[in-house]
Amino acid sequence: WRHSGDFWTEKAAEFAQATRDVVASRPKDEGVAVRAATYLHDGLGLADEAIALLLERSNQGALGTAGRSHLAEWLLEARRWKEALPIVETLVKEQPGDVQ
Numbered sequence: 001w002r003h004s005g006d007f008w009t010e011k012a013a014e015f016a017q018a019t020r021d022v023v024a025s026r027p028k029d030e031g032v033a034v035r036a037a038t039y040l041h042d043g044l045g046l047a048d049e050a051i052a053l054l055l056e057r058s059n060q061g062a063l064g065t066a067g068r069s070h071l072a073e074w075l076l077e078a079r080r081w082k083e084a085l086p087i088v089e090t091l092v093k094e095q096p097g098d099v100q
Contacts (some may be wrong), residue, residue: 001043016044023053033057034067041074051075058087065094 001007008015019036026032033053041050054071057063063071068087075084091098 001039002045012044016040016046016049019044028062030057030062030064030067033063034070037067038070041070047074047078051078051080055083065091069100 002009002012019039023033023036037050037053040046040053051071051074054063054067054074058068058071068091072084072087072091075081075087
């Protein structure tokens with residue numbers, strides 16, 4: 001992860017490509033997609049790519065609550081209100097007691 005003391009900055013592009021390759025090799029695995037997006041977002045600082053990955057899964061109806069929660073949070077951080085609002089509304093309807 002980029003904020004760790006032993007992050008190999010020169011290999012960041014290779015780490016990103018390896019992450020993309022893993023996602024491509026497991027196209028229906030939601031867990032892989034969410035973990036990969038989290039690594040792209042938090043580990044490598046590739047927020048737009050992480051958002052795009054989860055948006056694609058969400059648009060395919062292949063993203064569960066945890067993934068949609070990450071996606072909504074990242075969209076709100078990026079001030080992409082129009083995209084975030086429908087996801088947030090769905091999350092609130094599905095889990096009205098979850099105040100996060």
